[in-house]
Amino acid sequence: xxxxxxxxxxxxxxxxxxxxxxxxxxxxxxxxxxxxxxxxxxxxxxxxxxxxxxxxxxxxxxxxxxxxxxxxxxxxxxxxxxxxxxxxxxxxxxxxxxxxxxxxxxxxxxxxxxxxxxxxxxxxxxxxxxxxxxxxxxxxxxxxxxxxxxxxxxxxxxxxxxxxxxxxxxxxxxxxxxxxxxxxxxxxxxxxxxxxxxxxxxxxxxxxxxxxxxxxxxxxxxxxxxxxxxxxxxxxxxxxxxxxxxxxxxxxxxxxxxxxxxxxxxxxxxxxxxxxxxxxxxxxxxxxxxxxxxxxxxxxxxxxxxxxxxxxxxxxxxxxxxxxxxxxxxxxxxxxxxxx
Numbered sequence: 642x643x644x645x646x647x648x649x650x651x652x653x654x655x656x657x658x659x660x661x662x663x664x665x666x667x668x669x670x671x672x673x674x675x676x677x678x679x680x681x682x683x684x685x686x687x688x689x690x691x692x693x694x695x696x697x698x699x700x701x702x703x704x705x706x707x708x709x710x711x712x713x714x715x716x717x718x719x720x721x722x723x724x725x726x727x728x729x730x731x732x733x734x735x736x737x738x739x740x741x742x743x744x745x746x747x748x749x750x751x752x753x754x755x756x757x758x759x760x761x762x763x764x765x766x767x768x769x770x771x772x773x774x775x776x777x778x779x780x781x782x783x784x785x786x787x788x789x790x791x792x793x794x795x796x797x798x799x800x801x802x803x804x805x806x807x808x809x810x811x812x813x814x815x816x817x818x819x820x821x822x823x824x825x826x827x828x829x830x831x832x833x834x835x836x837x838x839x840x841x842x843x844x845x846x847x848x849x850x851x852x853x854x855x856x857x858x859x860x861x862x863x864x865x866x867x868x869x870x871x872x873x874x875x876x877x878x879x880x881x882x883x884x885x886x887x888x889x890x891x892x893x894x895x896x897x898x899x900x901x902x903x904x905x906x907x908x909x910x911x912x913x914x915x916x917x918x919x920x921x922x923x924x925x926x927x928x929x930x931x932x933x934x935x936x937x938x939x940x941x942x943x944x945x946x947x948x949x950x951x952x953x954x955x956x957x958x959x960x961x962x963x964x965x966x967x968x969x970x971x972x973x974x975x976x977x978x979x980x981x
Contacts (some may be wrong), residue, residue: 647754648752648753648754648756649710649713649714649717649752649753650717650724651680651724651725651726651753651756652723652724652725652756652757652843652844653723653725653726653756653757653758653759653842653843654725654726654731654749654753654756654757654758654759655671655725655726655727655728655759656726656727656728656729656731656732656749656758656759656760657728657729657730657731657732657760657761658729658732658760658761658762658763659729659732659736659772659775660736660763660768660771660772660775660825661761661762661763661825661828662761662825662828663727663729663761666727667679667682667727670836671725671727674848675722676722676723676845677722677723677724677725678718678720678722678723678724678725679725679726679727680695680717680724680725680726681694681695681726681728682727686910687716687718689907689910689911689913689914690712690716690914691713691716691717692911692914693911693912693913693914693915693916693919694709694712694713694716694914694916695726695728695730695731696730696734696911696915696919696923697709697915697916697917697919698731698745698748698749698752699730699731699733699734699741699745699748700730700734700915700918700919700922700923701915701916701917701918701919701922702917702918702922703917703918704748704916704917705917706748706751706752708916709752709916710752712916713752723843723844723845725843731745731749732745732760732807733745734922734923736772736775736776737772737776737788737798737801737880738794738797738798738800738801739800739801739807740797742807743810746810746811746814747814750814750815755815755816755819756815756819757815757819757820757821757842757843758811758815758819758820758821759820759821759823759839759842759843760807760808760811760820760821760822760823761822761823761824761825761828762804762808762822762823762824762825762972762978762980763824763825763826763980764825764826764965764969764980764981765802765961765965765969766958766962766965768802769785769789769953769957769958769961770860770951770952770953771860773785773788773789773866773951773953774860774861774866774951776788776880777861777866777869777870777873778861778869778935778939779878779879779880779935780873780876780877780878780879780880780881780931780935781870781873781878781880781881782870782873782874782880782881784870785953785954785957786954786957789953789957789960790957790960795960795961798961799961799964802961802964802965802968803964803968804968804969804972804978804980805968805969805971805972805975805976806968808820808822808972808975808976808978809975812976821838821839821842822972822976822977822978823835823838823839823978824978824979824980825980826979826980826981833847859943859946860950860951861942861943861946861951862946862947862948862949862950862951863948863949863950863951863952864947865942865943865945865946865947865951866951868942869938869939869942872938873935873938874886875889875890875893875934876889876890876893876894876927876931876934876935877890877927877931878924878927878931878932878935879923879924879925880924882924890928890931893930893931893934894928894930894931894934897930897933897934897937898930901930901933906929906932906933908929908932909929912925969981
């Protein structure tokens with residue numbers, strides 16, 4: 642193994658949160674800027690390895706950080722561009738509850754030292770509906786009440802929505818002056834000003850010719866959401882680990898294989914490079930055809946989307962309102978981030 646220093650040389654980490662324009666920043670901003678080397682994005686074996694290693698950083702329970710750093714450094718390209726990472730899974734491997742977010746933060750500090758960190762927060766009320774829609778699109782089968790309120794779910798959601806605790810922890814690890822906390826409201830209201838703040842923070846000027854129109858993720862209506870939830874029960878996924886109809890999944894898989902390319906799916910390539918128990922902990926131990934099945938359903942339902950718009954029962958939001966208002970007030974007073 643090659644020798645490596647105490648920290649991997651990364652200029653900035655953009656780590657989400659989920660549902661805060663992260664995909665737009667990855668594809669249409671950082672990904673289009675020739676001055677930025679977005680690590681782990683793109684094609685090729687090296688990028689696939691880096692992608693999997695970044696996933697392992699948040700997923701694996703038994704990660705050896707010395708081994709991880711050696712492997713990660715060995716795949717990095719050497720050029721003069723600004724080297725950044727933009728990946729929402731680094732705030733947590735689980736977008737619903739943000740489980741293990743502190744462990745992942747500790748590992749990033751150990752891996753990258755006191756590099757610059759960017760996190761965007763979104764108001765919790767709108768986040769609830771967006772989380773649920775994405776949960777369904779990724780194979781979820783629970784009703785909103787079960788996802789957010791059943792058993793210990795409400796406690797986990799309250800921790801997930803404690804943005805002040807999250808921001809404070811990152812500031813303590815990386816240094817307050819090296820953390821930039823942003824509001825999704827600001828991105829929606831004025832993308833140009835949002836990007837100016839972000840670019841000034843990472844140390845380069847925003848490109849004058851950068852377009853600010855973002856691709857919008859399509860939110861389901863109530864009908865498509867109900868259809869997706871039912872069809873998700875046919876196969877296993879990250880958010881549905883049970884096989885309720887064991888004979889149905891192989892039949893669906895066979896059908897997908899007959900119409901899909903025979904080439905290795907990119908997700909299969911990534912899986913090969915996951916470390917330790919990352920595959921198991923991520924709930925990814927299901928056939929690639931299941932992913933293709935869910936993606937096809939999602940694409941069809943997004944085309945056929947119809948009202949009324951998917952909404953979360955107000956009683957669910959009522960469970961989190963007081964905690965959200967408290968943590969948001971602290972976030973604004975301490976870090977200047979206003980969410981509403």
